[in-house]
Amino acid sequence: MDLTERFRLAATAVRNAGAIVITAGAGMGVDSGLPDFRGEFGFWNAYPMYERLGISFAGAANPAHFDRDPAFAWGFYGHRTNLYRETIPHAGFHLLLDWCSRFGLDSFVVTSNVDGQFQKAGFSDSNILEVHGSIHYLQCTGPCSSAIWENDEAIPVDSATMRAGHIPRCIHCVATARPNILMFGDWSWISDRTERQERCFDEFAARLRDRSVVVIEMGAGTAIPTIRHTSEQLGRRIGATVIRINPREGEIAPPHISIPCGALEGLRGIAVLLAK
Numbered sequence: 001m002d003l004t005e006r007f008r009l010a011a012t013a014v015r016n017a018g019a020i021v022i023t024a025g026a027g028m029g030v031d032s033g034l035p036d037f038r039g040e041f042g043f044w045n046a047y048p049m050y051e052r053l054g055i056s057f058a059g060a061a062n063p064a065h066f067d068r069d070p071a072f073a074w075g076f077y078g079h080r081t082n083l084y085r086e087t088i089p090h091a092g093f094h095l096l097l098d099w100c101s102r103f104g105l106d107s108f109v110v111t112s113n114v115d116g117q118f119q120k121a122g123f124s125d126s127n128i129l130e131v132h133g134s135i136h137y138l139q140c141t142g143p144c145s146s147a148i149w150e151n152d153e154a155i156p157v158d159s160a161t162m163r164a165g166h167i168p169r170c171i172h173c174v175a176t177a178r179p180n181i182l183m184f185g186d187w188s189w190i191s192d193r194t195e196r197q198e199r200c201f202d203e204f205a206a207r208l209r210d211r212s213v214v215v216i217e218m219g220a221g222t223a224i225p226t227i228r229h230t231s232e233q234l235g236r237r238i239g240a241t242v243i244r245i246n247p248r249e250g251e252i253a254p255p256h257i258s259i260p261c262g263a264l265e266g267l268r269g270i271a272v273l274l275a276k
């Protein structure tokens with residue numbers, strides 16, 4: 001089956017749907033120019049400094065650095081925070097928003113990305129589940145309490161040393177603050193915000209029974225399979241049609257629809273047919 005035929009099947013599924021669940025992994029950000037850290041080299045291509053230091057993604061994304069060397073820890077997370085603040089979500093986000101309003105679709109976003117790009121593109125914060133948290137929120141490293149607050153601090157980072165010139169502090173004690181995201185080997189992530197979002201999603205999903213539901217999944221790989229499982233579960237439990245857009249790991253069995261290309265290309269391909 002060629003791509004056009006796959007786009008046609010996907011367009012029909014979207015047009016016939018009453019509700020849409022948008023699921024996204026790291027590949028979603030690639031068309032906005034964001035690195036997806038794919039493999040050790042993907043991370044080092046984005047951050048050559050860490051290759052010189054011999055530090056992997058899992059090594060950098062480790063909460064232990066906040067205790068040992070906060071300027072180093074915040075070098076990595078401050079750089080990413082600044083990058084996500086500056087990034088403009090690609091046109092695919094707006095195509096999805098357009099379909100929701102044009103076809104009157106109830107919608108919910110489930111993403112493993114911590115970059116806040118769906119909110120930035122205009123999706124309602126109350127209909128988003130960020131399974132690994134958000135880099136735009138902070139918590140105490142202790143933690144001394146379960147407080148989670150918005151990160152509105154400027155964090156300059158020296159790109160030669162990848163060290164931060166400012167360290168955010170806990171609002172309740174003197175400890176270093178850290179992003180409220182799940183890291184590798186992380187025992188102190190406060191999951192309350194994500195759990196609240198999970199309850200909203202469960203309530204949304206409970207309302208979907210007996211309705212025609214389409215899931216559009218983008219850029220979710222097999223390395224961290226949470227997002228793929230979410231899509232497949234909706235396919236099994238409520239009979240949703242899953243449209244899996246992924247250039248390298250796009251396989252999914254019929255009646256679901258596999259679209260083996262990047263997120264933006266896939267969404268544009270479907271949009272052309274929805275415009276007719």
Ligand SMILES: [Zn+2]
Pocket residue numbers: 140141142143144145170171172173174175
């Ligand atoms: Zn504290």
